[in-house]
Amino acid sequence: MSKYMINKLIRGIELSDATVQAYVADPPGFVTGWLAGGATQETRSDDRELTAEERAAFDTRDYAALYALGAHPYLLWHWVEAVYLHEATWPEMVERYRTAVTPIGWPDFVV
Amino acid sequence: MAELVLAAATPHNPLLWRTMVEPIPEDLLGVAGNFRAIADLIRELEVDLIVLVGSDHVRQFHSELSPAFVVGKAESYHGTWQNEARAFGMPYVEVTGHRELADAITGREMLTEAIDFAVSSEWRLDHGFILPMLYLTPDLDIPIVPIQVNSTLQPFPTPRRFAALGRHIADSIAAWDSPARVAVITSGHMSTEIGGPRQFLGGGSSDPDFDVEAVGWLADGDLDAAIAGCSYERVLASGNLSYQYVNVLTAFAAMGGAPADFAEATPSRYAPSPFFWWRKP
Numbered sequence: 001m002s003k004y005m006i007n008k009l010i011r012g013i014e015l016s017d018a019t020v021q022a023y024v025a026d027p028p029g030f031v032t033g034w035l036a037g038g039a040t041q042e043t044r045s046d047d048r049e050l051t052a053e054e055r056a057a058f059d060t061r062d063y064a065a066l067y068a069l070g071a072h073p074y075l076l077w078h079w080v081e082a083v084y085l086h087e088a089t090w091p092e093m094v095e096r097y098r099t100a101v102t103p104i105g106w107p108d109f110v111v
Numbered sequence: 112m113a114e115l116v117l118a119a120a121t122p123h124n125p126l127l128w129r130t131m132v133e134p135i136p137e138d139l140l141g142v143a144g145n146f147r148a149i150a151d152l153i154r155e156l157e158v159d160l161i162v163l164v165g166s167d168h169v170r171q172f173h174s175e176l177s178p179a180f181v182v183g184k185a186e187s188y189h190g191t192w193q194n195e196a197r198a199f200g201m202p203y204v205e206v207t208g209h210r211e212l213a214d215a216i217t218g219r220e221m222l223t224e225a226i227d228f229a230v231s232s233e234w235r236l237d238h239g240f241i242l243p244m245l246y247l248t249p250d251l252d253i254p255i256v257p258i259q260v261n262s263t264l265q266p267f268p269t270p271r272r273f274a275a276l277g278r279h280i281a282d283s284i285a286a287w288d289s290p291a292r293v294a295v296i297t298s299g300h301m302s303t304e305i306g307g308p309r310q311f312l313g314g315g316s317s318d319p320d321f322d323v324e325a326v327g328w329l330a331d332g333d334l335d336a337a338i339a340g341c342s343y344e345r346v347l348a349s350g351n352l353s354y355q356y357v358n359v360l361t362a363f364a365a366m367g368g369a370p371a372d373f374a375e376a377t378p379s380r381y382a383p384s385p386f387f388w389w390r391k392p
Binding site for chain 2: 004007008011014015016017020067072073074075076077078081082094097098101102105106109110111
């Protein structure tokens, strides 16, 4: 399990409009492309790897699972906004998110 | 010699950008008025340069490389990231830097012994820096030296280091051979949670007791109590993003730990917002 890699992919999706759109259109396809797109031996380090559990959470946009796995909560919430607000209002997402993460409490999110 | 004429601390909540617009909603009148009061002080005190102390939100600096304190040495900075334009409607901007003051703070060939700064010649500023500027200097006509303080990605500098940073900034300004009139502005939060169970409580604080104490330290001019009260455990217990409150200790220490002229956790629909300021005694 790598909280760093979870945060890296969350950030890799959320920072740009193009990546948000590509991920929302096809989450598993986007994740496959991301995992294959890291650096070569000759270029600046850019490792990309996910466990099966992490991969499943990204494939299904499962924010509760990512929260429990130790995603940075600030990054995670803004990722949720980016990948869900086309299908729910902001107040709805705030409440859905709160309902999902409250039973989990405050996992250790220090990388 | 240059003169430190003003220190202030503001919120940088980017959700204000879409909502705090004319006519200002009643629950945001206090926040808007306090931004305006600091903007007026900047003009009244004829501030030439601003040292802007804020926290990046895992945009420019993430766990690939996460320095504690970074001083910007660029001639100018791009501001606002695409996700901030999308989520908050913030504008893309260009902000003028000030190399000479940046060198006065860090040293040019050798670093100061006070702080082992990282330096940056290219850095896109996020809302931790741009949001306060848009309210305090809407024409972006006063050059800045941005200083990133890491309050977002653990491990954080201790509160004592934020105070040391403030004292060092004040000393650097006092020793700088320039007629400039300088303000130190920090941005941050009161107790705040984002992405956890206590986020967006409809105007309520995630820890009202912490907020009362945190305003009191500055109103009373008790820097030692502020440092002691900002233990990692206590601050994080108040909210998972509350460490950005600690940024204010830099402004507080830059003013020698004097009681703030104004100290308030201003209510709003989001959460209480930090507003503090000090004219030079």
